[in-house]
Amino acid sequence: MTQPVWLSERVQWIGALDPTMRSFDIVLKTPNGTTYNAYAVRGSEGVAVIDTVKEACAEQFFTRLEAVASYDEIKVIVLNHLEPDHTGALPELMRRAPQAKLYISKSAQLMLKALLNQQDIDYTPVGTSDTVSLGDRTLRFLHTPYLHWPDTQCTYLEEEYMLFSGDVFGCHFCDERLFNDKVGDFRFAFEYYYAHIMRPFREHVLNALAILEPLRMNIIAPTHGPILRDQPKRYMQRYRELSGQRLQSEVNADEKTLVIFYISAYGSTTQMAQMIRAGAEQVAGVRASLYDMEGGDADLFVDLVEDADGILIGSPTINGDAVKPAWDLVSSFAKINVRGKLAGAFGSYGWSGEAVRMLEDRLRGLKMRLPQSGVRIKLIPSSEELEECRRYGQEAGEHLMGVNAPRVLDMADLLASRQAQV
């Protein structure tokens, strides 16, 4: 199949099938391959190409495009999203259709320059309610940033109630029958894509839905996976559900939540966790809770972490490393947005206490904020050491509430105290 596919009398799919792809961006599993969907819209005064494909699939794209229009008819190129899987064929398309005008979202400008590695590009930045006319067809732009890059937008074909949504409502699923009422069961792929690509941007999903839901919708045409022509609004509804609150949170707006995860071999790390919690609870406005990692699994904890303002992790050091449940928990943070949350690590050890520093490094790598260095205690905590834990918890609480007392120190003291810890 190298023919274009009709969505309507004026709109054709000119994308590419990539059935052999098995993992996308390394982290996403795509057991069934994927598609890069691009579309051509014909108006009485010219043709618009909406998105392109990955560079390696450019041949398929150009073959289909040529079956639909000649290059000199192309008046408009719309880029809903500048990631390479949709802009790989762009430079070549611009060479073949030099007269075509480029339309990108306002927040895509720097990226376009970086992508094409060139400063003087002719393009038109557009935002919500800007339109471009193709004669008897009109494209309207909708600013829906951060789904899942800062540059993303959607494009609405007004006369046909058709939404070109970019990665939103897409999924990695390759079936040459293309339409949601024809392809195999892709529900898993749809949910998986939401969970891994869109979920970290939940607030932005809600903002986008507010713009998209009022629109009349005949077809949603995303850049990956099935074209949603049968009950397209259902998929919007599903995004609404997935991005919604689970249970109304009982936490007040002026309170902050601290979640303390721990796992203990002989009870020492447990004692530390309890003292840390007690310390944090002394700070007005902090709601601290304790979770034993042995009693749950990382997939359940991740919801908790998503809503928490601060996360502390306690692990003993065993064989010079933190224990597996602690690493599993930290790995699961990649599914959500933890950037800027307060974080810390603590733990007891017998011989050498590497776990705490290792966890701290990883948390820092996730761009979390670690204003304190974690408590490490050899063997069984003494009462002074438990007091140190309490203070650690209290300081964590104060950092959360932004009430930690300003500290002034001399560089020499600062570096000396670091030396002592390592």
Add this chain to the structure above:
Amino acid sequence: MAKAKVTFSDVNVTVNVPVGTRIIELSEAVGSYIAYNCREGDCGVCLFEVIKGQENLSPVSKEESSVILTRFQEIMDGWRTTKSLDALQEKMQRENFIGKHCRLACQTQVFGDVVVAPL
């Protein structure tokens, strides 16, 4: 020796330092969330924001500003680092941003009082 005060606003810590100290010599020790990697002005990871006292910092070199620009593009590409991207992009677009409000911690030396924060 002449002294200067460096305040890390994210952790509310002020350090008295001899002039000529680089920000990176302090940032990790105080627990500020200014990251670093190469320590040689190559990777751009140590990008930070100058809140006050930009005139008290060593001048920005050509190399530093080009590393900042490249790093910025990397950040744009890394979709996980989202929350402040909007703000970041806006700022970068404002004229003169690079090398004024936004510096590399491993390159920047302190010659007077400054207030800094992670980006």
